[in-house]
Amino acid sequence: MTEEVDEGSPGLTLKTTGKLILRTWPYYRPQLKHVITFLLLNMFMGALLGGATFVGYDLLNNKVFLGKSLQPLQAVILGLDESYVQTGEPGDAGPGAGQAQENSGTESADVFLSDDQRRTVLYRMLVWGAVIGVMLMASLSGVYYYMVWIQQRINQHLRVTMLERAENLSLKFHDQAQTGDAIYRVYQDSATITNVLLELITRPMRMIATMLFLVVVLTFFSPWLGLLILIAVIPVSCMFLFFTPRIQRRSRQARASNSNLTSRIQSVFAAIKVIKANRSEGMVIEQFKLDSQLALDAAFHLRLENILLSTGVIILTVAILLLAEYLMAGWGIAEKATYLGGVVALVGFASWNLGAYQSASSSASEMTRHSRDLVNVWAAAQDLSVGLERAFYLLDQEPEVVEAEQTVGFPTPIRQVSWQETGFAYKTGQPVLKGVNLQAKAGSITAIVGTTGAGKSTLMSLLLRLYDPDSGSILVNDTNIRDLALADLRSNAAIALQQNVLFATTVAENIAYATQNASRADIEAAAAVACANTFVEEMPQGYDTELGERGGKLSTGQRQRLSIARAILRDTPVLILDEPTASLDARTEHEVLENLADWGKHRVVFLITHRLSTIRNADQIAFLEDGRIVEMGSHDELMKLGDGRYRRFVNAEVEGVVTAEGSES
Ligand SMILES: Nc1ncnc2c1ncn2[C@@H]1O[C@H](COP(=O)(O)OP(=O)(O)OP(=O)(O)O)[C@@H](O)[C@H]1O
Ligand SMILES: [Mg+2]
Numbered sequence: 001m002t003e004e005v006d007e008g009s010p011g012l013t014l015k016t017t018g019k020l021i022l023r024t025w026p027y028y029r030p031q032l033k034h035v036i037t038f039l040l041l042n043m044f045m046g047a048l049l050g051g052a053t054f055v056g057y058d059l060l061n062n063k064v065f066l067g068k069s070l071q072p073l074q075a076v077i078l079g080l081d082e083s084y085v086q087t088g089e090p091g092d093a094g095p096g097a098g099q100a101q102e103n104s105g106t107e108s109a110d111v112f113l114s115d116d117q118r119r120t121v122l123y124r125m126l127v128w129g130a131v132i133g134v135m136l137m138a139s140l141s142g143v144y145y146y147m148v149w150i151q152q153r154i155n156q157h158l159r160v161t162m163l164e165r166a167e168n169l170s171l172k173f174h175d176q177a178q179t180g181d182a183i184y185r186v187y188q189d190s191a192t193i194t195n196v197l198l199e200l201i202t203r204p205m206r207m208i209a210t211m212l213f214l215v216v217v218l219t220f221f222s223p224w225l226g227l228l229i230l231i232a233v234i235p236v237s238c239m240f241l242f243f244t245p246r247i248q249r250r251s252r253q254a255r256a257s258n259s260n261l262t263s264r265i266q267s268v269f270a271a272i273k274v275i276k277a278n279r280s281e282g283m284v285i286e287q288f289k290l291d292s293q294l295a296l297d298a299a300f301h302l303r304l305e306n307i308l309l310s311t312g313v314i315i316l317t318v319a320i321l322l323l324a325e326y327l328m329a330g331w332g333i334a335e336k337a338t339y340l341g342g343v344v345a346l347v348g349f350a351s352w353n354l355g356a357y358q359s360a361s362s363s364a365s366e367m368t369r370h371s372r373d374l375v376n377v378w379a380a381a382q383d384l385s386v387g388l389e390r391a392f393y394l395l396d397q398e399p400e401v402v403e404a405e406q407t408v409g410f411p412t413p414i415r416q417v418s419w420q421e422t423g424f425a426y427k428t429g430q431p432v433l434k435g436v437n438l439q440a441k442a443g444s445i446t447a448i449v450g451t452t453g454a455g456k457s458t459l460m461s462l463l464l465r466l467y468d469p470d471s472g473s474i475l476v477n478d479t480n481i482r483d484l485a486l487a488d489l490r491s492n493a494a495i496a497l498q499q500n501v502l503f504a505t506t507v508a509e510n511i512a513y514a515t516q517n518a519s520r521a522d523i524e525a526a527a528a529v530a531c532a533n534t535f536v537e538e539m540p541q542g543y544d545t546e547l548g549e550r551g552g553k554l555s556t557g558q559r560q561r562l563s564i565a566r567a568i569l570r571d572t573p574v575l576i577l578d579e580p581t582a583s584l585d586a587r588t589e590h591e592v593l594e595n596l597a598d599w600g601k602h603r604v605v606f607l608i609t610h611r612l613s614t615i616r617n618a619d620q621i622a623f624l625e626d627g628r629i630v631e632m633g634s635h636d637e638l639m640k641l642g643d644g645r646y647r648r649f650v651n652a653e654v655e656g657v658v659t660a661e662g663s664e665s
Pocket of ligand 2: 456
């Protein structure tokens, strides 16, 4: 066995498991009606089966075999006449239960039914048996489906809640989280909730109750047996105490490695183009094999712990069983009196005879069997708790970007957007923005310029509150964006992202993705501003052309124009274009920007780009370097600065030197 790193969880105690179970209540509560109905149905069917078996047993033993008279109700049910029922002699007309017991002891009962009558009883009984059997089987499947239906509803509720939470978590969480892990939590770990009732509560309780009962029975035979079991409980408990955290750790590892595997699969499918283009299929398969092997190993180790525990428990209980058998056989030979035997109705054996030995012995071996089963139930319960813990972990994550309790409306009309001494770091100690000051007025286009990795996209993410700044503030007019409702803020700012995202649906629906009730005319107008109309109209079904997954079937420049159109259609007072024009040829880009200048008269427009011809036309240019805006002004103003950063950047561009060197040093 290899020792692997723990997952960092302190491990589940009875208390934390209890808390987990309590947390499932909100998901069970809406289904309570159904859960109770299900339990009642179950009990009813159990009673029916038990009753039928009992009556059948009585009919077969006492009536068919021994020829005793039927109870009046039995005759009615079987549709038999008076001649089957003994009237007049009250002594023989007791309830079936009494007779069944009497018969096991006394063979001398009078035969009342004729052979023919006994055969008739048998046939009718078999018919009833068949009818009840078929009915029970049919309703059993019904009840089973009902159970699955209830479970699915509970599970559905939890899953939806988890996904909602995941959506609300800030990007900082998603940046660090592995997609596969989140998928596994929502998809697999959440499923454990439906087993809580059965596997964590009912089954272990029933098991423990049965075992306690057996202990009592054995103690009635002899307190020595009880003492023996009590002594055995100590090492068995120690084994459980020792193995429980190990089993938990292993199942945590098993679930973690399976979620890694999910991540791996997910990333293979997401990057299939890159994999093929780089001919890295072989390498990917090797990595997959490795992950898959780790998952298998983890599952194996989990089973191994289970086996070790159950082996230990079996060895111990069998040893105790043998000792008990030895003692009991000895008592049997000596015909020793049983403890409390004969006093308590439960145990009819007054002294150790063969019957007493057999009865005690079967109780003892049943006890052994139960303790082995308990190991399995216990191990399954640990795995379930771990799954549940993983599922709730996602729900426990607090969104970092939280809405103010008192929110104000988005300021209209918009006059300006400003960053004031804004600082931000993705990882503490590695600031990306350090005291940024920037002001952008309505009706102007602000170009954000800077080397790659300078923090341009980050600056814009802060405006949408995808992240919150660590220091300073961002204002719309005079209102801090923290005081706005998140939905309000985001519905007033549209962004065309650097990595544009399209979906496998029609062109029109892709453009209208974030805008409800957009008319076809609106969609076409937005496409025209983004210069997307010409190529869309040339497509076979125009705006109704279906796009592939992630907008496959389109060139990068076409995709970019669709995502610009999407942002424009939203018709918001703030528009952010994060290099969405990078793949357009200079002329198309120029055209898009001219349209935008016209369209953006009363809006605040931000444009991130590396292309000089575009930058030059912006109303103001903000030059971002080392986490600060170091220069701000129009192209002409900035070019006048003797040894300005922007001027160096422009010269470098013009000379065709890669920006990095020119703008740093
Ligand atoms: N999600 C993230 N988690 C951690 N660090 C990040 C994250 N996104 C960006 N960074 C880091 O923050 C810095 C600024 O990134 P940002 O994307 O804002 O740069 P940029 O100016 O937009 O660059 P580019 O011109 O290449 O788009 C970079 O050093 C980058 O590595
Ligand atoms: Mg960027």
